[in-house]
Amino acid sequence: GNSVTQMEGPVTLSEEAFLTINCTYTATGYPSLFWYVQYPGEGLQLLLKATKADDKGSNKGFEATYRKETTSFHLEKGSVQVSDSAVYFCALSLYNFNKFYFGSGTKLNVKP
Amino acid sequence: DVKVTQSSRYLVKRTGEKVFLECVQDMDHENMFWYRQDPGLGLRLIYFSYDVKMKEKGDIPEGYSVSREKKERFSLILESASTNQTSMYLCASKSGGQGNQPQHFGDGTRLSIL
Numbered sequence: 001g002n003s004v005t006q007m008e009g010p011v012t013l014s015e016e017a018f019l020t021i022n023c024t025y026t027a028t029g030y031p032s033l034f035w036y037v038q039y040p041g042e043g044l045q046l047l048l049k050a051t052k053a054d055d056k057g058s059n060k061g062f063e064a065t066y067r068k069e070t071t072s073f074h075l076e077k078g079s080v081q082v083s084d085s086a087v088y089f090c091a092l093s094l095y096n097f098n099k100f101y102f103g104s105g106t107k108l109n110v111k112p
Numbered sequence: 113d114v115k116v117t118q119s120s121r122y123l124v125k126r127t128g129e130k131v132f133l134e135c136v137q138d139m140d141h142e143n144m145f146w147y148r149q150d151p152g153l154g155l156r157l158i159y160f161s162y163d164v165k166m167k168e169k170g171d172i173p174e175g176y177s178v179s180r181e182k183k184e185r186f187s188l189i190l191e192s193a194s195t196n197q198t199s200m201y202l203c204a205s206k207s208g209g210q211g212n213q214p215q216h217f218g219d220g221t222r223l224s225i226l
Contacts, residue, residue: 032212034214036217041219041220042219042220043116043118043202043217043218043219043220044155044202044204044215044217045217046214046215046216049212049214051212089154089155093212093213095212098143098145098160098162098206099157099160099170100215102154102155103154104152104153104154105154
């Protein structure tokens with residue numbers, strides 16, 4: 001079947017620390033991969049995406065590389081800020097399908 | 113930018129009431145979705161629609177129905193609200209049938225059933 005597994009949270013970091021949130025997937029075809037961010041009290045916002053193997057998605061200092069060989073799409077940021085505190089969701093979607101498969105979300109807390 | 117608007121940010125209803133949650137998108141997207149989000153359970157798909165008057169059940173459709181009479185509007189209906197339907201409800205829309213297009217989300221409706 002199709003599924004997404006994210007690392008358990010919460011993740012607590014100090015400002016300017018390096019961030020990695022792990023995401024691995026299982027898919028029956030060739031998926032597109034997404035990271036979404038949810039700030040408190042809001043809906044999900046698209047952060048970045050990658051649609052084929054070895055693609056790198058990037059936005060607002062966040063990056064993730066689509067690794068087909070390890071079925072992974074880990075989210076990274078070199079220097080986090082307090083304003084990055086949020087819940088991050090990894091998701092996949094298959095070509096010709098509209099349904100998304102979401103991970104359970106990883107809460108990030110950044111301390112000043 | 114795509115805008116998905118949910119009619120209420122917060123809603124309080126009573127057990128047994130019929131509850132309507134409304135969602136409107138402004139990008140002429142074919143596909144629209146309703147999710148509920150609960151702590152520890154992530155996002156769960158209730159229903160989705162790929163065209164006007166068309167709908168498909170998601171993972172947890174029991175106790176819910178939907179209506180899509182116009183392309184831009186997708187309504188979620190709780191036929192007889194129960195306390196276990198207290199949750200955050202998220203609407204999303206997406207263009208086309210290709211999986212490489214993202215879903216775009218509204219800000220959510222936090223529904224409390226008393």
